[in-house]
Amino acid sequence: MARDVDDLSRVKGPSVYDHAAATGKPSPRVGIVVSMVMALLLGALSLLVMFPAADHLRSLRDGERAQATLVHSGSCMIGHCQVEFMADGRAVVATLPVGSSGGKSSDGARWVVRYRADDPETAVREADLGGGGAIALAWTAGGLALMFVVTSVYVGFYLARRRRKSPAPHCH
Incomplete structure (x- = not known):
């Protein structure tokens, strides 16, 4: 039965699919x-x-503001950059979130960041707030x-x- 239907569909002649199959190219x-x-x-x-x-x-537009130093550069866009800054008198190292820019900066670059007061490890470059x-x-x-x-x-x-x-x- 399936063969009969297949033969009937070819009454008009070979199709682009037949040509693809004959040449070994994908359909x-x-x-x-x-x-x-x-x-x-x-x-x-x-x-x-x-x-x-x-x-x-x-x-984080309303987050606390701090001066930070890039301590681990990399692909900031995929979340591989870390910054260090002072929050409430202690040094904090925060990983910048996915979507951050600034990946061309090298270690030691100084940036302004915004962070959550209750969770300083959640920080964003101020330049990325948009x-x-x-x-x-x-x-x-x-x-x-x-x-x-x-x-x-x-x-x-x-x-x-x-x-x-x-x-x-x-x-x-």
């Missing part, structure tokens, strides 16, 4: 699926990671996700239309 459907997966991943990065990170950076690099990355990832969705839909419609418009073979 155009694979591209659509990969594009949709990329859209999903980028959308999740934007909505579930970067926008909340930007909100966290903004949440959302830092997190907000830029959130919008970029969201835009790329939208681009992947639009591309997938366009290619899907294009392939469906091309398949419908295939000329019928001549019978002799």
